[in-house]
Amino acid sequence: MVNPLPPQVHVLVRDWLSANNIVLQSRDGHVVVDSGYVKHEALTLELLASKYALGGEPLVKLVNTHCHSDHMGGNAAIRKKYDCPIALPEDEAPVVAQWDTKALLLDYADQTAPRFTADELLRRDDTHVWGDLEWRVVAAPGHDMRAVVFYNPEHRILISGDALWENGYGFIMPPAIDPLALAAARATLETLAQLDIRVVIPGHGDVFTNVEPALARAFARTEAFEAVPERLARHALKVVLTFCLLHRERMLLSDLPTYVDSIGVFRDINAGCLQLSAIELADMLVHELTRTGAVKQENGWLLPC
Template structure:
């Protein structure tokens, strides 16, 4: 392989961004949403690495938009997968809480984690070394990767160029905000010249983005309702992206089936779920997160909708048992 390079792929929803380390032992960090796997394959191939050449897939965390291509690449090319040990344990036993997929109502095809990562572990790609940094907050097993030669940080969904990852207080704990702040503090100690997050463009000024993220989290400590609003709008927007919109008459029925909606309504906002549907819809429109189009509520973020046939499979970890037995 030619001189080692780090290639960043900025992707539309529902897929998260990816990073490819081209080296003697090529590494792909995150694999996008499951319905976009052919595009995932095309992107890395056009970058000069064929899927069978991949030495390892590393997941920053186990949400569907980051791990969706794992199944295809593992099954078809035998690519090994690495993730933080806490999330790996849930994945490898097919726990119903794995990927928070059931609670979020997001399909994830089955995969197995071959390498369980711990804080300060190193991943060697040939001429480079990636340092594994446990940066919990967005999820308990969230990791960032740091490449010291080029002072490059890959930070998943801990923070973005002008935003932060949503916090799942019902699955990751109410202290996820404190964990996020500690994770940011740790990263702020590193010399960082380039940073890539799970969504949006390359982070042009990593230290400024870290400072902005820290400031926003600190404000949330005194206004916990903002944590829940941020999460609800992100989760519902992702649903609208996956489903390419929801008809007005479908919305109430759909939301009332969702674990995340029930929890936020009852415990964060202390209203009955039936009352919260209108409150959430009004806020989605007010904030510009969604809009009405021909009686359909659609997300305003740029996206590429999954093929309906793929989405209709609706695979969740509770249905992984047969795959796990054959692995």
């Protein structure tokens, strides 16, 4: 495939535990969007130092689309190495300043990230020049109510974070936990559908140009969630458990009921939406994740696939 991006835009495609790192090169100084999960920070630094990214040159700014652990977990390490300012969506900044670990889905979702502070705010509708390109900050609440995406009208590029992937988007909190989230996700998709987008750089997965079908899938998924909000609860918990499993590498199946009972996001979503016993909840999650091939069971252990 012909590279659909201008030559100064480089995407380090990562995995589910670490979000993609986007490098916007310029003679005026390079900018990086999103920093990955803390577990992979050494790899993130190595990739950023490669000739495809910064190649030993300074970094003038680190930017986050939103402050989930897989997007900002490398912030502290990158700042330590490059001594660069960090720019955050304006609504994320106070949450990061307080280091509200529940709102940031850290210990609340059995995740972790080294603490850091913000230096600059990204206000919605402001335009920033990064990598010699103009990027408009577009509010993108839903998966994260404080998230933004970045849009370049000249090349019609969207840096979408977790607001739009080729197949879906980041999990949404069910109405019992956040009554506004699903409606916000739909409104964000409608905003994105209004933009003239040629290519999307998602937070996870490859860069894609089939934007219309991706939006159609995202709308269809939203409709399915709206029809049966309980699906949202199951989906969110499956995504969080899969992430935790990648982070922990393996979990004892026999520990799982105690685990889901001890982690806030499982407890709250279960109490608000599913009302299963801890054993039933653990069984349901293992069964559904095994069926879809996200996890496997081996000698009493649950492993990621």
